[in-house]
Amino acid sequence: MANQQRLRRVADQIQRELSGLLHAELQGSPRRDDHPDRSRVSPDLAHAKVFFTTLGDAEALGPEAKPG
Numbered sequence: 704m705a706n707q708q709r710l711r712r713v714a715d716q717i718q719r720e721l722s723g724l725l726h727a728e729l730q731g732s733p734r735r736d737d738h739p740d741r742s743r744v745s746p747d748l749a750h751a752k753v754f755f756t757t758l759g760d761a762e763a764l765g766p767e768a769k770p771g
Contacts, residue, residue, distance in 0.1 A: 714742040717751050 718739045725737055740756040 710744050710746065710748070713748060714744045714751065717744070717753065718742045721753060 718741070721739045721742075725739070729737065738756050738758070740754045742751055742753045744751045
């Protein structure tokens, strides 16, 4: 099992990588304002959860952006 500092570093790296990928892939898309907000990594480093923040007009982003 990894220690807490390593888990945090891996989670931060995953967040940075996803942010770069999203920036490159979503150029010109109405969803270009999606940003990884935070990430969590399992103690065995096998799984990660990434939470996103979406900024912008909910109508332009589509039905999946509406709360509920």
